[in-house]
Each structure stands twice: as structure tokens, then as C-alpha cells.
Amino acid sequence: MSQAVDYIRESSELAQTLEAKTKTDWLADFRKQRLNAFAHSSFPTRKTEHFKYNNLSALTRQSFARLAEADSGDIKLPELAEQLDADRLVLVNGEYDSSLSKLEEQAITFYRDANADQKDFILEQLNKKNDKKNIFSLLNDSLTQDGILIEFNQAQTKPLHIIYVATESAQQKTTFANCLIRVAANCQATVVEHFATNKDATDNSLFNQSTQCVLNDNAHLNHYRLHLEEEHTIHFGELDFWLDAHSQLNSFHVGLGSQIKRLDINVYHQASGSHADLNGVYLSNAQQQIDYHTNVEHRVPHCTTQEIFRGIVGGSSKAVFNGRIHILQDAQKTLAELSNKNLLLSNKAEINTKPELEIYADDVQCAHGATVAKMDETSLFYLQSRGIPKSQAELMLSFGFINELIDGLKHQAVGDYLRPILANLFEQAA
Numbered sequence: 001m002s003q004a005v006d007y008i009r010e011s012s013e014l015a016q017t018l019e020a021k022t023k024t025d026w027l028a029d030f031r032k033q034r035l036n037a038f039a040h041s042s043f044p045t046r047k048t049e050h051f052k053y054n055n056l057s058a059l060t061r062q063s064f065a066r067l068a069e070a071d072s073g074d075i076k077l078p079e080l081a082e083q084l085d086a087d088r089l090v091l092v093n094g095e096y097d098s099s100l101s102k103l104e105e106q107a108i109t110f111y112r113d114a115n116a117d118q119k120d121f122i123l124e125q126l127n128k129k130n131d132k133k134n135i136f137s138l139l140n141d142s143l144t145q146d147g148i149l150i151e152f153n154q155a156q157t158k159p160l161h162i163i164y165v166a167t168e169s170a171q172q173k174t175t176f177a178n179c180l181i182r183v184a185a186n187c188q189a190t191v192v193e194h195f196a197t198n199k200d201a202t203d204n205s206l207f208n209q210s211t212q213c214v215l216n217d218n219a220h221l222n223h224y225r226l227h228l229e230e231e232h233t234i235h236f237g238e239l240d241f242w243l244d245a246h247s248q249l250n251s252f253h254v255g256l257g258s259q260i261k262r263l264d265i266n267v268y269h270q271a272s273g274s275h276a277d278l279n280g281v282y283l284s285n286a287q288q289q290i291d292y293h294t295n296v297e298h299r300v301p302h303c304t305t306q307e308i309f310r311g312i313v314g315g316s317s318k319a320v321f322n323g324r325i326h327i328l329q330d331a332q333k334t335l336a337e338l339s340n341k342n343l344l345l346s347n348k349a350e351i352n353t354k355p356e357l358e359i360y361a362d363d364v365q366c367a368h369g370a371t372v373a374k375m376d377e378t379s380l381f382y383l384q385s386r387g388i389p390k391s392q393a394e395l396m397l398s399f400g401f402i403n404e405l406i407d408g409l410k411h412q413a414v415g416d417y418l419r420p421i422l423a424n425l426f427e428q429a430a
Helices: 002-019 025-039 116-127 135-143 377-385 390-407 412-429
Strands: 087-092 108-110 148-152 160-166 174-183 188-197 205-215 220-227 233-243 248-256 260-269 275-284 289-298 304-313 318-327 334-344 350-359 364-374
Touching: 002 025, 002 135, 025 116, 025 135, 116 148, 116 174, 116 205, 135 174, 135 205, 135 233, 148 188, 160 174, 160 205, 174 188, 174 220, 188 205, 205 220, 205 248, 220 233, 220 412, 233 248, 233 275, 248 260, 248 289, 248 412, 260 275, 275 289, 275 318, 275 390, 275 412, 289 304, 289 334, 304 318, 304 350, 304 390, 318 334, 318 364, 334 350, 334 390, 350 364, 390 412
Parallel strands: 087 160, 148 174, 160 188, 174 205, 188 220, 205 233, 220 248, 233 260, 248 275, 260 289, 275 304, 289 318, 304 334, 318 350, 334 364
Antiparallel strands: 108 148
């Protein structure tokens, strides 16, 4: 318990140290409020419902009281950076790197440079964050001295590829980032958020990141979030979507296990006619762990949600999926479906899945379900009887379990990039 108390104390001191160097005085009251809430929070334990399946010991075994700084060394970007015809925004250890970025169509605004209207919008959205159950979200708020506002105000011809790179200099340090995306009415946008680490790093690094996406009336957002960090990474991520009238969200997620990987996704239907597709794949092996918590709130009538997540868990790893759909009393004529299927590749692997429907309206169509199963022995035998080696047969069945979601991606370059990475992981798990 003393180590957990030390983490809260040291993180609070880090936030106070940064405050003395701030370039965003207009966020000072917001940060002070969040820091006070964080400092008086209890560290999550197995008795904390929101974190009951998470093993957070890797977070308290060492100190992360120092802030990672920009790294000007040899930074190797993921291959997708060259394969995807896109504008590129690169943050190295949480700091914008202009030499690696390539912004031809899309403009960005740092919080420190925001005008009066942008400041009002940023502060309004930060105050709407759902951080009451998550002290790591409170910590991100407390550390947010700056951030990046991305506004799509016209038809976009290229995706925006946001690459978050953690280097070896971030080891035993904290990296944080805050991103706010707004898609204007009647506009379309594609955003790829990509998290990666340099393979030279061998020790734990802590990344705390928050993204909020606001879709105005009739806006369309294709969103990808790729968590492909090395397994020594500790990551606490939060992603919020706010959907206005007749807006369309298509969000796809891939997460690889690590020391700790906890991802909270919130979708808010706040005006009639909005639709959300929320799909994802998570994979863990060895001693890794990964946790997806999704929360979809239907606050108004005539909105729809389709959510599908699939997990493959091997070795002695642990995966958690908690998917909640909350339909408020005024949200009549809602259509919402949630499916979570999991494949266990070993007898030591563990999956905790909890799909939830909380319904207060009486004129809705909703369904939810979850499955946990081992590899089908009959299918495995059939493939081997056709001369396919067992290891290759297991690879084919594992990939087939998630291939439907990969094939459904709107951008072929993303799918082509992911397939060999995932295939290599299945070979290691076999």
C-alpha cells in the first residue's frame, strides 16, 4: 500500500513542478481541480470494481516521477508511415517533432496558441471528460500543460496519421499527451492514431494519453487506434467520442498486450440520428495483460450502435473486456448490439469478459453476448489431415478468428500493415 501512496504523491509533485513552467495559464484552474481530486483518490486495488481484474504491481515497483523529454536521436517510424498516403503528425515522448511530421493539408493548433473561441471549446471538452472512476484520467488532466487541437473544417482528401513514439530515453519516466479532434458539420475525416516504441528500450516506460473526438452535425469520422508498443510499456489510454445529429463514427482498435495496457473508450450519442461502429481486436501472450473498457451512452432517441470486439489470449497472459451500453429513459427507438468473442490458445491464459446492457427506455432493440472458447479441435484435425502442419493450421484458425474485422477496414493500407504483424504474433504464441 505504501508504494501505491508513493505513486500518487510523486505524480502529484510532478504535476506541481510542471505548473511552474506552464504556458497555458487559462487551464490552471482546471488542472488544480483535477490535481486535487487525484491527490485525494485511492489507488485502485482488486476491490475497486473499475480495476478489479488489473494487476497494477508493475506501476508501483519503480518510480515514474520524472517526465520524459523530447528525443532528437535516431527515431525509426513504423513502416505504415511510408505505406499510408497521409499527413503525418509525430510526437516523440509526447513532444511534437516537426522534422518527422509532414503536414500538407491539415493544420494543428497547440493549446498554448489557441484563440479565444478555441480556448472556450478546449476547456468545455476537457471538463466533460468521464474521469470520476479513473485516477489515471485525472492524472492526465493534471499534467496537461499543453495539447494539440485538430480541426477538420473541409473535405479531407488524405488521412491524418498521428504517431506517438516512445524512445529508450523514456524508460522509468512518464510520458503524457492530450489530443482534441473536432470534425465540423458535413465534413469527413480519417484519423489513424498509432502508438509505437523503439525496440532498443528494455525497461518499463509509462504512457498516459487522452484523445477526445467531437463530431458535429452530419460529420463522418473513420478512426483507427493501433496500440503496437513493445511489451515493456505501461499504457493508460482514454478515448471519448461525442456524436451530434446524424454523425457517423467508424472506429477500429488493435491492442497488443504489455506490462499493463488499460484502454477506456466512451461514446456519447447526444443528438438524434447518430451512428457508431466500434470494433476491435486485442491479443496478449507470455505474461502480458490488456484491458478494454468500453462505455456507450445513448442519451437521445433514434441512434444506433454496433460493437464487436474479439480477443486472442495465449501463454500465461490475461485479457479483460468490459463493454457497457447505457440507454437512458429518453433514448427511445435505440438499436444497439454488442458482441465479444475470445479464443484461448493455452490452458494458462485468462480472459475476463463482462458485457453489460443498462436500459431505462422501453422501445428499444438491444442485444449483447460474449463467448470464451479454445481452438476447435475438429477444424484443427481437418486441416492437419489435408497435410497442413499443426503450427500452420493453428495460425490459420487464429487469424481466421479475427480476419473478418481486418477485411472490413476501409483503408486497405492499414489492413495490409496489420496482417504480417498479427501473423507473427500468432506464430510466437503457437
